[in-house]
Amino acid sequence: MALFSRTSTTADAGLATSQLYDQDTFYDALDRDLRHAKSLVVIESPFITRKRIARLLPTLQRLQRCGVKVIVNTKPFSEHEGEMVNHSIDGVAALQDAGVTVLMTGGHHRKIAIIDDILYEGSLNILSQNDSCEFMRRIRSSVLAEQMLKFIGIRKWL
Numbered sequence: 001m002a003l004f005s006r007t008s009t010t011a012d013a014g015l016a017t018s019q020l021y022d023q024d025t026f027y028d029a030l031d032r033d034l035r036h037a038k039s040l041v042v043i044e045s046p047f048i049t050r051k052r053i054a055r056l057l058p059t060l061q062r063l064q065r066c067g068v069k070v071i072v073n074t075k076p077f078s079e080h081e082g083e084m085v086n087h088s089i090d091g092v093a094a095l096q097d098a099g100v101t102v103l104m105t106g107g108h109h110r111k112i113a114i115i116d117d118i119l120y121e122g123s124l125n126i127l128s129q130n131d132s133c134e135f136m137r138r139i140r141s142s143v144l145a146e147q148m149l150k151f152i153g154i155r156k157w158l
Contacts, residue, residue, distance in 0.1 A: 048091030
């Protein structure tokens with residue numbers, strides 16, 4: 001008997017409206033969705049690089065000024081190695097200076113983004129992707145976005 005289970009099902013998966021993106025097409029799609037965000041953006045990415053923060057920060061700052069709640073969840077500095085420690089420290093500082101709520105979760109490895117009723121999930125490290133073959137699935141579903149918010153426990157930060 002399992003002591004703890006984190007599984008969840010939903011009757012209305014909304015998968016008919018999903019699209020797949022690779023590392024070359026993902027950021028344009030993400031930018032489009034971020035430009036239309038109304039109330040909430042959650043990004044979970046274990047790694048952060050200066051390059052990716054520089055690309056996304058102006059948009060995240062604009063969202064903050066417009067009253068959109070922006071939360072980033074990443075791994076703690078102590079779980080990084082080499083130059084990635086400095087990238088992470090600089091990236092977190094830039095996000096916090098912009099008013100973004102930054103959370104750190106030990107053992108973090110999820111790669112997701114939630115933008116209102118849009119859910120991205122896949123293998124791409126949103127805040128650090130550089131030179132790898134990755135994918136993200138975009139699903140427009142308020143049911144699945146809410147399910148993920150509950151599953152990852154982010155509601156307590158809203």
